[in-house]
Amino acid sequence: MNLSRPDRLSRLDALAAEYALGTLPARARRRMARVAQTDTVVASAIRGWEQRLSPLAEAAPPITPSPRVWRVVTLRLGLEPVRAAARGPWWTRLAFWRGFALASFVAAVALALVTLMPRPEPIGQPIVVVLAGPDAKPALIATMARDDRVMTVKTVGAAPVPPGRSLELWMLPDGAAPRSLGVLPPAGLGRITLPALPDHALAGVPALAVSLEQAGGSPSGAPQGPVLYTGRVERFY
Amino acid sequence: MAVAPSSDKNARLAALLPRVALGDQAAFGELYELTSGHLYGCALRILRDPPAAEEILQEAYVNVWHHAGSYEVAKSQPFTWLTTIVRNRCLDQLRRRELDTVTLTPDGGDAPEYDVPSDAMTPAEMLLAGAVAVSVRDCVDALDAGPKQAVALAFYHGLSHSELAHHLRQPLGTVKSWVRRGLEKLRNCLDRAGYARAE
Numbered sequence: 001m002n003l004s005r006p007d008r009l010s011r012l013d014a015l016a017a018e019y020a021l022g023t024l025p026a027r028a029r030r031r032m033a034r035v036a037q038t039d040t041v042v043a044s045a046i047r048g049w050e051q052r053l054s055p056l057a058e059a060a061p062p063i064t065p066s067p068r069v070w071r072v073v074t075l076r077l078g079l080e081p082v083r084a085a086a087r088g089p090w091w092t093r094l095a096f097w098r099g100f101a102l103a104s105f106v107a108a109v110a111l112a113l114v115t116l117m118p119r120p121e122p123i124g125q126p127i128v129v130v131l132a133g134p135d136a137k138p139a140l141i142a143t144m145a146r147d148d149r150v151m152t153v154k155t156v157g158a159a160p161v162p163p164g165r166s167l168e169l170w171m172l173p174d175g176a177a178p179r180s181l182g183v184l185p186p187a188g189l190g191r192i193t194l195p196a197l198p199d200h201a202l203a204g205v206p207a208l209a210v211s212l213e214q215a216g217g218s219p220s221g222a223p224q225g226p227v228l229y230t231g232r233v234e235r236f237y
Numbered sequence: 238m239a240v241a242p243s244s245d246k247n248a249r250l251a252a253l254l255p256r257v258a259l260g261d262q263a264a265f266g267e268l269y270e271l272t273s274g275h276l277y278g279c280a281l282r283i284l285r286d287p288p289a290a291e292e293i294l295q296e297a298y299v300n301v302w303h304h305a306g307s308y309e310v311a312k313s314q315p316f317t318w319l320t321t322i323v324r325n326r327c328l329d330q331l332r333r334r335e336l337d338t339v340t341l342t343p344d345g346g347d348a349p350e351y352d353v354p355s356d357a358m359t360p361a362e363m364l365l366a367g368a369v370a371v372s373v374r375d376c377v378d379a380l381d382a383g384p385k386q387a388v389a390l391a392f393y394h395g396l397s398h399s400e401l402a403h404h405l406r407q408p409l410g411t412v413k414s415w416v417r418r419g420l421e422k423l424r425n426c427l428d429r430a431g432y433a434r435a436e
Contacts, residue, residue, distance in 0.1 A: 014417060015426070017420040017421075017424070018416065018417075020326040021392055021416070021420065022324065022331075022391055022392065023391045023393050023396075023398055023416055024332075025332060025335075025398075026332035026333055029328070030329075033325075038253075046356070047312065047313060050313070050317060050321045051313060051314075052423070052424070053318065054314065054320060056392055057279060057316075057324070057392075058320075059281065060278050062274030062275045062278045063277050063281055064273070064274050065273055065274070065290075065291060067292050067330070068291065069291050069295055069298075070269060073295050073299060076295065076299050077299060079262050079265070094306070122308065129351070208240075234244050234412065
């Protein structure tokens, strides 16, 4: 297909127009894109039409995408999900704690609703942490019993973990640096063994957090990747 | 050269892109704020499938982060560049999808049912609203009703010729010639009005 011969120019223009408009069928569309990669006349005909039609695209009403889109973009690029200008580790930043307060509030409301529902049996796992992202939607739920060192973590709405990365669970003790509880499985149910029984292990620990780390977890023992989810430790006893 | 409808936004984007190319996350965040609504609207109207539209948007921004350096101011306005990336990905996917689900029904009598998602504006109204630059507006206005509708539906909703025929209840040949005539007329009118592309 030699579209750049002078006698073919109006044919080329018509094809370029329909390419830019989007009406070319799959095969013709692919062929056109391939030719444009090497043929500058074809490429510039397409660009001309994209330019002509571009003002039209701006007229359509914008639709705000879910916050998930930005979160996944930053996750995939390994950037910080919160556009905070502040320096220093994330657990010292105001924006983090502000978001945390909101997430905690929502988690508390969610828990209140859950506990208000009539229940045939008493709660088997009296310590619950609902971990949520900046949009305050629950992503992971951690539960544990007072007499058991094993904490169960269930994925309920977490974004997919990018390949080659791991989610790591942290305790956020009052006035001290985060302490790792271990790496979570990419999906489903995870079991994390606490260093001691919950009442002891979580004494002075008002919250947990999950960060995105390199595969296998942060090698330094301190969180290095972005924090994705946080949640307050709630005791039902 | 016609006045760009959003020259302020384009100027801001043109300033942000080189910073994004240098790995400036704040610039990337601002670029996202400025463009994601428009690009998502674009993708969603074409694909009619939120998860697929989100996926395209994610791909597009990941690409922008990696290839912001390849954006050439001389060749296109930043907004055009971004819109084109998203539109082309959506259209590629849409046309590929159609290719994968080709059915062997005779005469195309069973063209898939197609509902144009409801927006507050009709595609033809969007077409007019988009033509902010005076000459572009005049040219869109000058299109006959049939060609105007066909071009608008194809542009905003990614309808193929056969979907257009189905939706507009017209023979395929008529719709094809509406699209062709619409585009030709648009071009002649724009050229007469001195709307030059940025090259």
